Amino acid sequence: GTGAYDPQNVFARILRGELPCRKVYEDDYAFAFHDIAPKAPIHVLVIPKGAYVSFADFSAKASEAEIAGFTRAVGRVARDLGLEAPGYRLVSNTGIEGGQEVPHFHVHLFGGRALGAMLP
Numbered sequence: 705g706t707g708a709y710d711p712q713n714v715f716a717r718i719l720r721g722e723l724p725c726r727k728v729y730e731d732d733y734a735f736a737f738h739d740i741a742p743k744a745p746i747h748v749l750v751i752p753k754g755a756y757v758s759f760a761d762f763s764a765k766a767s768e769a770e771i772a773g774f775t776r777a778v779g780r781v782a783r784d785l786g787l788e789a790p791g792y793r794l795v796s797n798t799g800i801e802g803g804q805e806v807p808h809f810h811v812h813l814f815g816g817r818a819l820g821a822m823l824p
């Protein structure tokens with residue numbers, strides 16, 4: 705996306721502790737919490753602590769340490785939730801046609817049932 709980061713977006717407010725969430729993990733680079741409207745038995749959102757609008761923004765602007773730290777956190781959350789053996793799905797919607805609603809980069813982690821073939 706091309707827009708500036710909105711510090712009042714809902715995930716920024718969750719990161720600052722201004723809105724409640726069901727937290728599952730936190731470290732220097734990442735924060736993970738249950739989606740408020742789960743689409744699978746396990747539906748967790750993993751977000752970087754940095755102010756990035758979308759995957760496009762994060763991939764272009766984040767430091768190597770942020771990218772590594774965030775990526776490792778996603779894997780760790782999946783493992784800690786017991787999803788590594790059965791498997792899981794990662795999704796990141798980016799921009800208008802990608803269906804992104806919240807303008808803070810996030811990865812959806814889905815698991816807890818057989819998810820079937822990927823559909824767009």
Ligand code: 5GP
Pocket residue numbers: 714723725726737738739740741742749796797803804805806807
């Ligand atoms: P997007 O369409 O931007 O990829 O997905 C945004 C996700 O954030 C949706 O799955 C939605 O249910 C979730 N969401 C929106 N607002 C809140 C909130 O206030 N708390 C939590 N935990 N999830 C939210």
